[in-house]
Amino acid sequence: MQLMEKMWDRAKADKKNIVLPEGNEERNITAAQKIVELGLANPILIGNREEILNKANEIDIDISKVKIIDPNDSEDLEKYIEAFYELRKNKGMTMAKAEKIVRDPLYFATMMVKLDDADGMVSGAVHTTGDLLRPGLQIIKTAPGASVVxxxxxxxxxxxxxxxxxxxxxxxxxxxxxxxxxxxxxxxxxxxxxxxxxxxxxxxxxxxxxxxxxxxxxxxxxxxxxxxxxxxxxxxxxxxxxxxxxxxxxxxxxxxxxxxxxxxxxxxxxxxxxxxxxxxxxxxxxxxxANADAIGPICQGFAKPINDLSRGCSADDIVNVVALTAVQAQNIK
The missing domain is CATH 3.40.50.10750 (Isocitrate/Isopropylmalate dehydrogenase-like)
Incomplete structure (x- = not known):
């Protein structure tokens, strides 16, 4: 059995909630449907609900079983804003700044992981590695004993x-x-x-x-x-x-x-x-x-699993990284 087949089996054995902050992006929508179909994880798409549903309809993808969260009407928004402010107030953060920042899907999704409302996050289909690392280092931070991500x-x-x-x-x-x-x-x-x-x-x-x-x-x-x-x-x-x-x-x-x-x-x-x-x-x-499969980049050194994608990734790449993220989450004590 190939490595990713084994990884899929491990992900299925203990399904985790994995958040995808680029929720209105076509490859993420396609991947979310596949992840549900395969039973690898419980994907959560972040973004404007109407935009996501319209895009799914446009590409003929059924995401009726995929959870969608719009940061702007989430019942957890205030909780995340207050928690982010507390994390960053010694760095000059104000409540007004925190409210604006946490409405960003990447920050909102990272706060979900921080507060255990999601087990892991996967981003990078449209954002850069730096875009992922910034909230990761500010919010999730490094694992005990790690000095570098x-x-x-x-x-x-x-x-x-x-x-x-x-x-x-x-x-x-x-x-x-x-x-x-x-x-x-x-x-x-x-x-x-x-x-x-x-x-x-x-x-x-x-x-x-x-x-x-x-x-x-x-x-x-x-x-x-x-x-x-x-x-x-x-x-x-x-x-x-x-x-x-x-x-x-x-x-x-x-x-x-x-x-x-x-x-x-x-x-x-x-x-x-x-x-x-x-x-x-x-x-x-x-x-x-060599026509090789390159699965990743997967981050290591964070206290909780948040992972990157190449902007040239396919929907199948996202499926594999979500499976890996779910297995990483299984190992978090």
Whole structure:
């Protein structure tokens, strides 16, 4: 059984309430209907009710079983405004500003998650990653023990033996432009934990660079090398190694030559990129050249699950990210 099929089964076993703040967008409406039909979650569309129903009618989608909430006539609006004001009053927030901000569907949906009126949120079909992160960091904040929010993609590569039967996790491809060595170490550890908890993988984490085990001497390589050592010191129980070039990380023949003593090289299933440029380029190259499914970006490090989408996503992509968000929500204690 493929990873996403297993994820769907887990989502169905304990259905969660997942809010979609871009409720009047066609792909979200289509996805909401599919999510209900498949029994993956209880989707909640946020936005003007008439606009959403008109759009659904226009594209011939039945959303009669999908919950719709308009922030402007919600009975919970005042509760969310007051709670947001309390969260931000030390930052200069006023009640007047809070009322205006919370009426925004993204902020309204994030407050729903904060106050447990929804278990998770998925956005990004029309908004940027920054649009999602801003209310997330202001309202949800980071999980205990986490100092950085990062992201990962689950890459399913057809007809490939790399990773776990063609499945690999790429991080961070959407959030941190240029993480320092401490942040990179934390991203490696967090992604390894994600691989275990969310994907039931035994993580083998490769810290990627243009150098393998000292083959090049450069400040950029030093960052990856130092991050690797810090991650190993913090979590000696995890298989994390680097610095590794991509071929040394996943190709056994190359690993035998370049890093013969590594327990990760040639067998990596979690790839940690040194910066956002390389991560974003890397996942899109695999997605396009290998016709791979790129599921995400999924956020990690938040106290509660709120997740991003690529603005080029399909309705099916939204369905998969909602399923992943629901499974993440199952793991929140």
């Amino acid at each position: 990062s992201s990962f993609f689950i890459m399913n590569v057809p007809n490939s033996n790399y990773g776990v039967d063609g499945t690999l996790i790429f991080a961070d491809c959407a959030v941190n432009p240029n993480p320092n060595e401490d942040q990179l170490a934390e991203i490696a550890i967090t992604t390894a934990e994600t691989a275990k908890r969310l994907c039931n993988m035994e993580p083998r984490v490769a810290m990627l660079s243009f150098s393998t085990m000292g083959s090049a001497d450069n400040a950029m390589v030093d960052k990856v090398r130092n991050a690797t050592e810090k991650a190993k010191a913090l979590r000696p129980d995890l298989m994390i190694d680097g610095e590794l070039q991509l071929d040394a990380a996943i190709v056994k023949k190359v690993a035998d030559q370049k890093a013969p003593n590594s327990e990760v090289a040639g067998k990596a299933n979690v790839l940690v990129f040194p910066d956002l440029q390389s991560g974003n380029i890397g996942y899109k190259l695999v997605q396009r050249f």
